Amino acid sequence: MPANKTPNILSQQRDERRFSPSAERNRVHIYDVIKDLVPAEGLLFEVASGTGDHASWIGPQLAPLIWQTSEYSPEMFPSINSHISYTNSGNLRSPHHVDVTQKGWNLNEDKQQEFDNNIDLITCVNMVHISPWTATLGLMSGAADFLKKNGVLYLYGPFIQNQIETAFSNIQFDISLRQRNSAWGIRKLEDVQQIAKNNDLTLEKVIPMPANNLSLIFRKTSLSKTQTSSLA
Numbered sequence: 001m002p003a004n005k006t007p008n009i010l011s012q013q014r015d016e017r018r019f020s021p022s023a024e025r026n027r028v029h030i031y032d033v034i035k036d037l038v039p040a041e042g043l044l045f046e047v048a049s050g051t052g053d054h055a056s057w058i059g060p061q062l063a064p065l066i067w068q069t070s071e072y073s074p075e076m077f078p079s080i081n082s083h084i085s086y087t088n089s090g091n092l093r094s095p096h097h098v099d100v101t102q103k104g105w106n107l108n109e110d111k112q113q114e115f116d117n118n119i120d121l122i123t124c125v126n127m128v129h130i131s132p133w134t135a136t137l138g139l140m141s142g143a144a145d146f147l148k149k150n151g152v153l154y155l156y157g158p159f160i161q162n163q164i165e166t167a168f169s170n171i172q173f174d175i176s177l178r179q180r181n182s183a184w185g186i187r188k189l190e191d192v193q194q195i196a197k198n199n200d201l202t203l204e205k206v207i208p209m210p211a212n213n214l215s216l217i218f219r220k221t222s223l224s225k226t227q228t229s230s231l232a
């Protein structure tokens, strides 16, 4: 049994962990990229934690950095909390309910203030193509507010790149996504980059990943709206 699946004997909670096969495949590669993007002590905010797999496997390796989970779908909360409990690493935080299409990502005023210009790294794995385009718009706008200056937004997933032939598996995946929900679909990297740019997030690096996915690293290069207004 891998170390992170050893039950925390102090916890009497039911095991409600769910496991995502794709997260179990990609987490080692994602860890390799994001470990170099965070300070030893800082704050990482995970948008769309899903089952909680990434938090429980990557999170402890980045301690004492705080890993704040979040999720849109309330039905995933027990799994995320159960992963956190079983992992028993002091740096993992229970999920906030986040809907990136809503102002302030639907966080309450106190949380919005707590995170405002305070996050070192925001991660968002496999959400952009499995949500409406408005989710990408809201993700970028919120990231611009919540990241520290020089903080990073990390996206992982499939994207369509100009001048690079799209893998057949991604073309098929795109068709199946749109059949499931006409608002979903694999996005063009240049469209995502433009929305980021509109929010003062600069695409710094594109890293090819296994299974025709990409890691995208966006950096917040300017002062955010609130910081700028406080200087006026």
Ligand SMILES: C[S@@+](CC[C@H](N)C(=O)[O-])C[C@H]1O[C@@H](n2cnc3c(N)ncnc32)[C@H](O)[C@@H]1O
Residues within 6 Å of the ligand: 020, 022, 023, 047, 048, 049, 050, 051, 053, 071, 072, 073, 098, 099, 100, 101, 124, 125, 126, 127, 130, 131, 132, 135
């Ligand atoms: C395919 S799952 C990926 C989950 C996890 N990141 C992973 O890689 O296993 C897509 C995720 O997008 C999230 N999502 C969809 N719409 C959202 C929204 N409006 N705000 C925040 N998250 C959203 C879902 O709740 C879900 O966690």
